Amino acid sequence: xxxxxxxxxxxxxxxxxxxxxxxxxxxxxxxxxxxxxxxxxxxxxxxxxxxxxxxxxxxxxxxxxxxxxxxxxxxxxxxxxxxxxxxxxxxxxxxxxxxxxxxxxxxxxxxxxxxxxxxxxxxxxxxxxxxxxxxxxxxxxxxxxxxxxxxxxxxxxxxxxxxxxxxxxxxxxxxxxxxxxxxxxxxxxxxxxxxxxxxxxxxxxxxxxxxxxxxxxxxxxxxxxxxxxxxxxxxxxxxxxxxxxxxxxxxxxxxxxxxxxxxxxxxxxxxxxxxxxxxxxxxxxxxxxxxxxxxxxxxxxxxxxxxxxxxxxxxxxxxxxxxxxxxxxxxxxxxxxxxxxxxxxxxxxxxxxxxxxxxxxxxxxxxxxxxxxxxxxxxxxxxxxxxxxxxxxxxxxxxxxxxxxxxxxxxxxxxxxxxxxxxxxxxxxx
Ligand code: AMP
Numbered sequence: 001x002x003x004x005x006x007x008x009x010x011x012x013x014x015x016x017x018x019x020x021x022x023x024x025x026x027x028x029x030x031x032x033x034x035x036x037x038x039x040x041x042x043x044x045x046x047x048x049x050x051x052x053x054x055x056x057x058x059x060x061x062x063x064x065x066x067x068x069x070x071x072x073x074x075x076x077x078x079x080x081x082x083x084x085x086x087x088x089x090x091x092x093x094x095x096x097x098x099x100x101x102x103x104x105x106x107x108x109x110x111x112x113x114x115x116x117x118x119x120x121x122x123x124x125x126x127x128x129x130x131x132x133x134x135x136x137x138x139x140x141x142x143x144x145x146x147x148x149x150x151x152x153x154x155x156x157x158x159x160x161x162x163x164x165x166x167x168x169x170x171x172x173x174x175x176x177x178x179x180x181x182x183x184x185x186x187x188x189x190x191x192x193x194x195x196x197x198x199x200x201x202x203x204x205x206x207x208x209x210x211x212x213x214x215x216x217x218x219x220x221x222x223x224x225x226x227x228x229x230x231x232x233x234x235x236x237x238x239x240x241x242x243x244x245x246x247x248x249x250x251x252x253x254x255x256x257x258x259x260x261x262x263x264x265x266x267x268x269x270x271x272x273x274x275x276x277x278x279x280x281x282x283x284x285x286x287x288x289x290x291x292x293x294x295x296x297x298x299x300x301x302x303x304x305x306x307x308x309x310x311x312x313x314x315x316x317x318x319x320x321x322x323x324x325x326x327x328x329x330x331x332x333x334x335x336x337x338x339x340x341x342x343x344x345x346x347x348x349x350x351x352x353x354x355x356x357x358x359x360x361x362x363x364x365x366x367x368x369x370x371x372x373x374x375x376x377x378x379x380x381x382x383x384x385x386x387x388x389x390x391x392x393x394x395x396x397x398x399x400x401x402x403x404x405x406x407x408x409x410x411x412x413x414x415x416x417x418x419x420x421x422x423x424x425x426x427x428x429x430x
Contacts, residue, residue, distance in 0.1 A: 006032045008057055009064050011099035016057075019095065025050030027208045031182075032058050034204040038180060042196050045208035046186040046326075047309070048333035052092045055152050055182050060097045062150065063125050072123025073147040079131055079171060080154040081162055083108045083280055084287060088309050089128050089154065102126055107143070109133040110280030117142055131159060131167035138174050148175040150182070153199070157185040157192045162303070165195070172199050187326055218336035218344050222357070222370045224378040225349040232263065234347055234376050235319060239269050239297060243343075245314040246290065248334050249299045251275075252320035260319060261299040271297040302327055308334060318346040321356040325363035350382065 002023055003016050024032065027045040034041050035058035045051045059076045080086045090106040097104070105119035107129030116133075120142045127134075127143070137143035151172065153159065159168055181199050185192045188207070196203065225231040238244055251257040254275040264271035272295045274286045289295035291310050300308070302322060313335040322328050328346075335342025346368065348357050361367050372378070 001029045006057075007036070008032070008061050009100075011064065012057055012061055012096060014099050015096045018098075021053075025054070027051050027206060028054045028057070030204075030206045031055065034206070035059070035180070035182060036061060040180060040200040040203040041182045041206065042188075042200055042203040043182070043184050043206040043208070044186065044188045045184060045206065046330055046333070048330070049208050051154075051184050051208075052089055053096065055154070055184060056089065056092050056096055059126070059150055059152065060093065060100060060102060063097075063102050064100045073144040074124050074127040075147055076126045076150045076152065077134075077145065077148055077171070077175070078126070078128040078152040078154055079134065079159070079168065080128065081130065081158040081164065082303065083110060083130055084283065084308055085155065086128050086130055087284070087287075093126060093128065104128065107133050107137060108280065109136075120144075131164040131171065135167045135170055138170065145171070145174045146176060148179050150180045151175050151199070152182045152184070153195075154184050155186060156183050156195060157187050157189065158303075160191050160195065165191075168195070169198075186330065218332055218342045220332065220344045220346075220368050222346050222348050222368045223373060223376075224370060224382045225347050226378050226380055227349055230376070230378070231319060231347045231349055232260075234373060235260070235317065236264075236267060237373055237376055238315070238317060238345065239264055239267065239271075243314065245296070246293070246310075246312050247297050247315040247317055248290075248308070248310075248313055248331075249297060249317045249319050250322070250331055251299055251301060252323075254301055256320070257299045257301055261297075264297055264299070269297055270295050271299060274298055274300040276301065276303050302331070310334070314342060316342070316344045318344070321346055321348065321353050321360065323356060325356075325360045328360045328363070348382065350380075354382065 003013060003021065006024060006028075008016070027043060027049045031041055031043055031054040035055070043051065043054065045054070055078070059078075063076060078086075078089055080089055086106055086108055090104065093102070093104050102125045103123060104126035105116070105124055105128075107116050107120070107127055109130050109132045111133075116137065120127075120137060134143060138145070153168065156168070159165075181201075183192075183196055183200060183203070188196075223234050225234055235249065249260060251260055254277045257273040257275045261271045261273035272286045272289060274283060278286070286295065286298060287308065287310070290298045299319075316332050316335045318328070318331060322331060332344035335344060346357070348354070357368075
């Protein structure tokens, strides 16, 4: 399908050509016609699929046709979980809308109220914001949603995870019931489905499965480490590689991110941390520094890096594996963007990494290749495979050497057996 077939306004078409996009991504090819036809949309698609343009292009198309309302109150509202994501959506709106006369503003927590009051008191077409500050403006009366024609919830599942359910409901309640609603979510679980049922009317459903994202251009590999110190040495080795021109390193915790960034800085690298405990100015600066090449290594937590769209990331390094398998796909999608190639390296040691790796490999439906770095080889073998089953005993007999084996068990695969058994054995210790 070509962009011509989407029948977007000539001004949008010109902007798309200026972006160098050749054809719509699958989520765009499905969502844009549905939105332009006036349908509500429920799309499960994650960052990296082109989802921002999937809602922003039709929203801008409709805005370009809208007449100014009596009060100039916003007609399109995009609600998104993180400030970084809101800033990126705002950039996208400016890029795609540069040949249109659409007035937009971004309303973020952690930023000064003064320009926000000023922008919201003027006629405005499009507001992009995070839930907390939007609610704040609703309560102060500075945000008027009575003219809203389109409500877009971006990364709705993440907003639910972050505890924004009530805020989202309050925003929805403040919008007219005769509106078009679009909900984008990375995963469609019970709670996001319940939210969808509440806000969407006969939605067109679009499912772009993370698992089906091929990430063909991303080389993935594992380095096995004996322990935390070994992981740090592997990371230092990787940081010294010239091929690692710009990398995001994922840490499970905020403190871990700070510690790793400090260690890398003390080794002479241009490194910085990015996590939710940093104030907004520091977070913006860290992302800007990475974008502009002043920082080479950004050590981030998942929430802070969610949706981060920085071009030219050569490597994603999972210092800690994510707890949720789908986040692995989101993380590695930070590299290999827009046709460029990239490398995703995961460091795995004993402990929680093992169970996470088993789950990730099962989710991906493939084993990630292991690679050893000369001089940094692991000294122990990390086993993820199931041991061959012992020969069948006659029905009803009891294996006294392995009492835990006599309990009824569920069918398990790939290494979970070993992990579970180890836990049971240690549980027997006094
Ligand atoms: P998103 O999933 O919205 O975060 O988009 C991921 C990246 O894909 C962004 O850098 C977009 O600029 C880019 N992108 C979006 N649509 C297209 C397209 N049709 N062709 C090529 N790149 C695209």
